[in-house]
Amino acid sequence: MTGALGIYNYWIYVLLMMIGLYGVIAKPNLIKQAIALGLFQTGIFLYYISMAVIDGGTAPVWTTILDGAQKYEGPYDNPLPHVLILTAIVVSVSVLAVALALIINIKRTYGTIEYDELEAMDQADKRADYQRGQVVDAADDVEHRLEGHHHA
Amino acid sequence: MLDAFEVVPNLPVLVVTTPLIGGILTIAMGRGKGPWAWATLITGLVFYFTVLLMQQVLAAKTGYISYELGNWPRQWGIEYRVDALNAFILLTVAGVSFVTTLYAQKSVEKEIPQDRHNFFYAVWVLAVCGLLGITVTGDAFNVYVLLEISSLTVYALIAMGKDMNRQALTASLRYLILGSVGASFILLGIGYLMMVTGTLNMEDMHDRLAALPDIVHHRTVLVAFAFLLVGLGMKMALFPLHMWLPKAYTYAPSAVSALLSATATKVGIYMAFRFLFTIFGVGFSFVAMPASVVLSVAACAGILVTGVTAVRQTNLKRMLAYSSVGQLGYIVAGFALANVHGVAGSVIHIFNHAVMKGGMFMAAGAIMYRLGRCDLRAIRGLGKRMPLTMAAFVAGGLGLVGFPLTAGFISKWYLVQGALEAPHMWPVAAVVLVGSLLAVAYTWRVVEAAYFQEPEGESALVTEAPLSMVAPMWILIGASVYFGVSATFTGEISMRAAKSLLGGAP
Amino acid sequence: MNAVVLIDTLLLLLVTATAVAIVEVRSLYASSILTGIYSLLMALVWVNMHSMDVSFTEAAVGGGISTILLIGTLVHVGREEKPIKKRLHVPALVFTALTGAALIYGTLDMPRFGDPAAPIHHYRVPEMMAQTVGFVNGTPGKQKPPEGFDLERYRRFDGRVTGPIPADPTDTAWREKSILQTEGLIVPQVRAAHEPHAEPGHHLHPPDDFNGHVPNSVTSLLAAYRGYDTMFETTVIFTAGVSLILLLRRPRREGYLQPGAVMSDQVILRVVTKLSIPFILIFGFYVITHGELGPGGGFQGGVVLATAFILYALIFGRAALYRVVPPPVSDMLTGLGVLIYSGTGAVCMLLGGKFLDYSMLNPELPGDGESLGMTLVEYGVGITVSMVMLTIFNQLAEERST
């Protein structure tokens, strides 16, 4: 198989990852972002599994002869990446679940799930918080008190 | 059945499985103080184990302890490997989590709905479990799995601040997205390395990489290096990639902020140590690759920028959050020097900053507990009303500044020494010193407000925070002072860790 | 140009098209459904690459659970994305293009797709395949591999990529040809990976037909060699479940037990459900138990079990489901699975072995001990996964009913 096609899989996985990444960055909608994050991770899975393929290989499951002994009919594809990706898939669905839970809460409290609108609200909150906590510069503050004191 | 069982040989795995099992059992602890008491018990036990482990490591002839899970040879199974470095980090993380758990009870009671304390503490203990797991393992993929455990738990913990302030939700989600991208980059980097080396064991990987002909021009390795660097940078909030941190630490529940600031990012930095020094090797990372320049530039920029930002904050927690990013800059700048004193400085600062900043966040939390807010206006005149809390805060602040006889000074000493020893790295020394001036600036705003201004409104009526908050706070602050006056222990450990990282005798 | 590559090529093109559609389509609902389709296509890709377990999981999780989650969420947050002015986000495009370029650059030095000479195929894995891991002193190949297995066939490639791995652990001469080495840039770490183990018989795994190996190598790696990872994989799921409870569960006083929508008036649905649920359950347990022999295992089986409950809840309402599995019970069960897993490991440790060293479970027949241990942990995984999936569904449904 020629070199170009030889790493075709790797290119596709990059493509998938990048589609996902683009979605994460470019889409203001949080649900979209969560889904895109999923795509992004699937790209990596594809990379790992492609890594496991071996020419003329078959699934890494041994044939069991009647008496229970096992017969090798290799070459087998590499089981190690499969195992790792099983874990990774579980992780990605867990992350998705938590993300969705957060999004529902956000909808509940903010009333929207569009990133830009959320940013605007948060900025407003932050500014309010800042002014609430602001002291007039320690020095002047005392002066104000003194003046108040004098007028009283 | 128990006769064949000994604790000591199994310490490395006990450190992780105790909080795992304990954390799951927490949900069965019902309502009231049960979950908290159980969590305290578990974290305390883990702390005890880490102490034993540290003794074992110091006693070990080879300088490290190796534990093969499932009794499979380390090249095929998963290996736990503990040397001076991660024994020290384990001790720090476990110790701080224990004290923080002690502290958590009151503030959690106030900030988290009563009916889900058992779940909250379960997640809390699992977070500790994940962090410890990352620190103890010697297997590249195991790092990723535990990284995800700690991340998931941390997202949830941060989001629990939602009842105090809704921004906790957006903060948590932003961290979730950025964190997942970062973790995926790490996963990808591990995949590239696995493709090249065919193994997942860190030592094994290092040997295979060392054996690669012309590794400097091996494109796969280079890209793996770059992506691991970016992914780790996100996890440890290295300066340009720190956007998630300030908001998260500001709006998380107070106890959670204390826990995270002291442990989470520290473990991220530990991972950087493992990948850069143990897997790639100092020669590749810092001599063949420009990691030194990249990291130290990012770190120095971080120290300055976040320092200035911190001075402009009015909310104490936000101020502390920004200062945390700056302090992480110190740590990174330290190991970017890649010489003994620099690395030792960053190792010791991991510990010092953990205790100082943990204590300060606890103080901020205590103010939150009494006043429901912690900003410059609220703390006016608190020096008289809450003397212990404010004293703790100021003592911690002096530590951040690096006044002599505080822990911060020790770190600064090592870092500057390392910077002067490294060729052409003196600007780092300058930045470290200027950074401590910025720390003076933001600490002193608090001092002036708390000690030289009159309280107003409710601030005039508050009383000192409950003992269950003040005592843990002072345990950490006390530690930061003690290890500032007599840092021979921490100093020697970190020197030893640095030497073994740099490939000398462990 | 063999069949694998041909199908692969076509499938992947299809997948990519779907991905673009998912990101670009305006309706979130459509995009969720497309996600399900995408996962199914992916499952096909995995099958085509002989990765049965992954494909099974992808089908169950991606095609099943994630889609349910997404749609369950859309019910609360609305199914339309806010229209955005400009369709193309240029900075994002540039950024992704650069990142992608970097990744592609990295692939240029990789062994080609399916190259038997790739280190991953011949460095550590062969011993796992040859069932010769962990014999005396941890040096592989002490025992004759099963008939037809040619370990050397893998070994031969070593020279082509990284030079021979020394038979003699103490020999480090082979490392000399590394350029960095000769320039003194690589500081050799402690040679743990090559030290012979101190005490003889340390790695004595049973020389019977098992040796941590079952016909389905994936399961043997999953549950034995890398069983520890799998334990934490289960913990991740558990964490997700608890986090959802933390974030979504309504306080008791708001009565989270109130029933959701009920479709039990639909006779056909009711009958079909009642008929199919037992089979689903049986299939679930089959998948869990059978994981050692064929594709499947605790995780996939757990998801199948969960779907049975979810189906039940959908048709007969959550009140009915809560009668079967009250929330407190499911909360406890989520933990139980992980406890079974870690407990198994702990028992091995208490019996004087290493954590998760199953052979300790049956000193007379270590092999049986190992298969016993693996079955136990598979069930642990199954319980946790099914219960967590159930919890997640419940939390989303509760949200709806308020």
Place this chain on the structure above:
Amino acid sequence: MIHLDVSPPLLALYLPLLGALLISLAGRWPNLRELVTLLTAGALLYVVAGMAPAILAPDFWASYARAPALKLAEVLPGVWLELKVEPLGMLFALIASSLWILNSIYSIGYMRGNHEKNQTRFYVCFALAIASVMGLAFAGNLFTLFVFYEALTLTTYPLVAHKGSAEAIRSARTYLGILVVTSVCFLLAGIIGTYVFTGGDMTFRPGGVFTRVLADGSLTAPTLGLLFILYMYGIGKAALMPVHRWLPAAMVAPTPVSALLHAVAVVKAGVFTVLKVIVYVFGPAALVRYGVGSWLIYVAGATILIASCIALFQDNLKRRLAYSTVSQLSYVIIAAALLSPLSITAAALHIAAHAFGKITLFFAAGSIYTAAHKTEISQLDGIGRRMPVTMAAFTIGSLSMIGLPPTAGFVSKWYLLQATWETDAPFVLVVVILSTLLNAAYFLPIVYRAFFVAEPKHHHEPHQSSADGDFGDDADHHGHDAHDHGEAPWPIVVALSCTAVATIVFFFYSDLAIGLANQLRSGLP
């Protein structure tokens, strides 16, 4: 770890700390509190003076090298807190501890007379500051020196900001800012640099720590020069221009603080450190050989003249005194910068001589403020008739500043002139003469006003014109009529007459100071 010990230097360090503790405990009962202060001060003087004979012993230097250092705490492997007594530190400690007694008496009168707030905090911080001074004086290595140097900054901050008024807080910021910036950015850098270049040697020894590395060439002259600059500007407390701004700013503090700390303890800590670094870290010989110290003469000279000129135009009394202090400090530096044994002696002597004169002047200023609430020189017409003792003391102080016999100032100036001849440094000579004239020009007019100008009939309420926070609203609290007033409360009068007498006595009987200074010189290799 810290080990307790009762050997004199440690005792000198712990006594004030203990005092601070007791004071804070006795805070509720003012009389007891101030009694404790006085007792502590007395005990401290006793302890410090008790060490003097050993220092003056002829074979002191012979035993010095062998004498075991007192390690308080090993902070890092190779970095420890260490106390060791030597002539210069002895001299400094003697001055500080002896003047602390008088100053405490004075404070009692002042603080009560002006109804200051937070008096307990004041006395506690004062004791802590003295403790830091003791640690500084007996520091055995650079690290210890730095520790107590910073401690002194921290403990004096609350004293400067004492009033809590706007002015006070702002000035306190300047104070802290300049001192911390210089010490952290330059001094610390210099110290760590020393540590690195000498391979971990920071212990003070006559002749300096660099001899070995300079000999084997691992430290080059330019680097040495750079280190020297770092030190000289790192020691902000020496108020070398342009880092002198903190000193006038610190004048907002209550007068006792300005008197003891900013005329004696803190500023002297600065020049003391300069001298100590030159003698025990670099070694005059090395500085001469590599010619890296010469610039200091010119900077110090410029500081002397410029500061005097500024003082000339200050109407606020304390500010004028502050700038005079700035210039007087540079006398010490310029003397040290001449790098001859004799000049070193002169520098050491001037530390002592200036102390008595300047504290007298500040006492007088405070006394005037307490009695008459006057802060501006323009208000002092004819005040000598109302407050004869005060103004007499003020006159003596001024003479000492100018350097006329029979006052302390003359002694040190005499040695300095000798040194200038010896090293024939015409520039220094010119500077000394010019500054003497300037001193006269800005002190004598005050004396003249006080005694020979008639008091104006009805003068406007002074505090509108007050540019100084020191003149806060306290005036109207205790409606003190500024018209008819006599002398200040008796403790003030007692204290300032004591110091005035001391200033004169020093002229006739200065064997102790000269003995210590000579001992210092004889130590030089």
